[in-house]
Each structure stands twice: as structure tokens, then as C-alpha cells.
Amino acid sequence: MASLISENFKFIALFFKSKDVMIFNGLIGLGTVASQTAYNILAFNCPCSPKKNYLYGLAAIGVPALAFFIIGLMLNRNTWDVVSECRTRKCRKLSLSAAFALLGSILGRAVVAPITWSVISLLRGEAYVCALSEFVDPSSLDHFPPTTKTPEIMARFPCNDVPAPFMNYTRVIERQLKYESQLLGWLLVGIISLSVFLLLCMKHCCSTLGYQQEAYWTQYRSNEQDLFQRTAEVHSKYHAAECVKNFFGFVALEDQEKQLLENCKEAKSAIPRTEWNRITGVYMYREIDDTPVYSRLNKWDLFTKENTC
Numbered sequence: 001m002a003s004l005i006s007e008n009f010k011f012i013a014l015f016f017k018s019k020d021v022m023i024f025n026g027l028i029g030l031g032t033v034a035s036q037t038a039y040n041i042l043a044f045n046c047p048c049s050p051k052k053n054y055l056y057g058l059a060a061i062g063v064p065a066l067a068f069f070i071i072g073l074m075l076n077r078n079t080w081d082v083v084s085e086c087r088t089r090k091c092r093k094l095s096l097s098a099a100f101a102l103l104g105s106i107l108g109r110a111v112v113a114p115i116t117w118s119v120i121s122l123l124r125g126e127a128y129v130c131a132l133s134e135f136v137d138p139s140s141l142d143h144f145p146p147t148t149k150t151p152e153i154m155a156r157f158p159c160n161d162v163p164a165p166f167m168n169y170t171r172v173i174e175r176q177l178k179y180e181s182q183l184l185g186w187l188l189v190g191i192i193s194l195s196v197f198l199l200l201c202m203k204h205c206c207s208t209l210g211y212q213q214e215a216y217w218t219q220y221r222s223n224e225q226d227l228f229q230r231t232a233e234v235h236s237k238y239h240a241a242e243c244v245k246n247f248f249g250f251v252a253l254e255d256q257e258k259q260l261l262e263n264c265k266e267a268k269s270a271i272p273r274t275e276w277n278r279i280t281g282v283y284m285y286r287e288i289d290d291t292p293v294y295s296r297l298n299k300w301d302l303f304t305k306e307n308t309c
Contacts, residue, residue, distance in 0.1 A: 025112045032068065032116040036124075039064075046130035048159040050151045057131020061121045065114035072110030079106055104199070115192055122185030125178035130158045132180075136173055144169060238264045 039060075047056055073079050082102060121127050134155040138144040145165045147153060156162050157173050209217060238261050245251040253261065 025109070028112045029116045032113045033120055036064075036117055036120045040124060040126055044126055046126075046158045048130075048156045048161060050134050050155045053134055053155050053158070054131050057127045057129075060127040060130070061118055065117045068113035068117060069110050072113055073106065076106050076109055078102055082106070115188070119185050119188055122181050122188065125181040126158075128181035128184075129174055129177040132177055133157045133173060136176070140176075141169055141172060234260060234264060237261065 044060060047053060082099075134151045136154050136157075138150055138154075153162055153166055154173075157166075157170055160167075160170055162170065204211070204214070207214060237257070241251045241253065241257075241261055
């Protein structure tokens with residue numbers, strides 16, 4: 001029984017690991033839906049004033065979407081990889097196909113929350129009704145009472161704060177605007193879905209690998225990244241411990257860390273020290289009487305790089 005449960009847990013873990021991108025995007029979408037719903041319930045408050053409605057409604061749809069997009073770009077590690085590559089090597093080693101794939105991956109992650117926010121806002125319709133209520137043409141309404149203050153009265157419909165002769169048109173105007181808003185929302189869903197499908201078709205058609213090879217390559221990259229992160233953490237901890245020990249004469253490590261770093265002693269020369277120091281540019285390595293000595297570079301050394309190996 002225990003072995004069966006263990007096998008089931010392993011299967012579930014492998015399934016979620018293989019679908020990590022979809023699950024991550026799904027969680028982002030659910031979080032965005034919850035945030036949008038909470039905003040409409042707790043914070044959305046149409047000003048019901050001409051010219052202000054339009055700005056407020058568009059801001060309620062567009063500004064959070066823009067903020068989510070920027071946050072998505074900032075939190076994506078690949079964004080800063082591209083920035084560093086362009087800063088240090090002027091993107092000379094970044095081919096067009098690799099750049100397209102990398103930018104597609106970055107943008108694909110970053111647009112999930114903005115698109116979700118915009119679609120939910122349009123499907124709910126409150127922001128759209130607030131933004132465009134003042135632009136409703138009174139001639140499209142049957143027997144609408146004539147008035148010289150049409151924009152002012154139309155702008156007050158989202159708040160149900162209109163004179164008595166116009167109260168009967170509140171539901172009609174709201175229904176018409178929500179119809180337009182939801183139509184735009186579903187059109188946006190259809191366009192995005194079709195675009196994603198066409199991009200996936202283009203990706204697989206332009207790829208030189210088969211479907212099984214693509215699946216294997218994806219799994220390989222995921223495992224390589226996982227192993228690299230864990231190894232880099234241990235490697236950096238090992239060199240940090242060496243530097244601290246050279247400075248204080250000892251280093252305070254837990255038993256588990258001591259055992260882990262003890263196992264890394266044989267592999268410490270896998271990366272040439274001169275190359276590693278050139279990459280990091282943080283610690284300067286010198287040998288004095290055949291004894292390795294690490295010292296932190298000062299600001300002038302970091303600026304000139306004259307003392308790095």
C-alpha cells in the first residue's frame with residue numbers, strides 16, 4: 001500500500017513538473033482574476049462626470065494591465081540575461097533565431113496577467129460602461145426625452161443617479177454597453193487563442209527536431225537548469241566559506257554544510273580560477289608563498305579591473 005502511494009505521488013510530481021509552465025501561467029491567471037474581482041468590488045468607483053468617466057474607465061482597464069506587464073518583465077530572469085548579454089557583448093553572440101525564441105518566451109510569460117486583466121474587465125463590463133456611457137447616442141434610444149445636457153446625463157447613468165424622466169433607460173444603456181464590452185472581450189480571447197495556435201504551429205514547423213526530440217530537449221533543459229542552480233549554490237557557498245575562513249581564520253558552518261562542502265573539495269578546480277575571477281570580478285585571487293589568498297576588490301579595482309587575474 002505504501003509503495004503504491006509513493007508511486008502515485010511520484011507520478012503526480014512528474015506530471016506537475018512536466019506542466020510547470022502551464023501551471024505557473026494558470027496560477028498567474030487565477031491570481032489576476034481574483035485581484036480584478038476584488039478591485040471591482042472594493043475599489044472601483046466611477047466618477048459619473050463627463051470627460052472623467054472616459055479617463056477613469058480606460059485607466060481601470062489599461063493601467064493595471066501595463067503594470068502587470070512591466071512586473072512580468074522584471075520578474076523574468078531571462079530579461080536580465082538579455083540585458084546583460086547586450087551590455088557586455090553588444091548581442092554579437094545572440095543569433096536572430098535565438099533572440100526571437102528568447103523574446104517570445106519572455107513576452108509569453110509577461111502578457112498572461114495583462115491579457116487576463118483586460119479580458120475579465122471587458123467581460124464584467126463595469127469599466128467599459130463607465131468609460132463610454134457619456135458617448136451613447138440618445139437617438140439610438142426609443143423616445144429618449146430631449147435635453148440640452150446630454151453628456152452630463154449620460155455620464156451619470158453608471159451611478160443610477162439621473163433625473164426621474166431618464167431612469168427607465170438605465171438598464172437599456174447598461175445592457176447595450178455591456179453587450180459591446182463582452183463582445184470585445186470574447187473577440188480578444190479568440191484573437192489571442194488563434195495567435196497562440198499559429199505561433200505554436202510556426203515554432204514546430206520551423207524546428208529541426210521532431211515532437212519526441214522537442215519533448216526530450218525540454219526535459220533536458222529543465223533538468224540542466226535545476227542542477228545548475230543547485231550546483232551554483234553549493235559552489236558559491238564553498239568559495240564564500242573559503243573567503244570568510246581566510247579573513248577570520250574559521251567559518252561557522254552547520255554539520256550538513258560541512259559535509260556538503262567537504263564533498264566539493266575535489267571538484268574545486270573544475271573551473272579555472274583565472275576564468276572564474278574574470279567572470280565574477282568580485283574577488284581577487286593571489287598566491288603568496290604558494291598559499292591561496294582571496295581579497296575583496298575595492299571600488300577602484302572594480303572600476304579599472306587592473307588587479308583582476
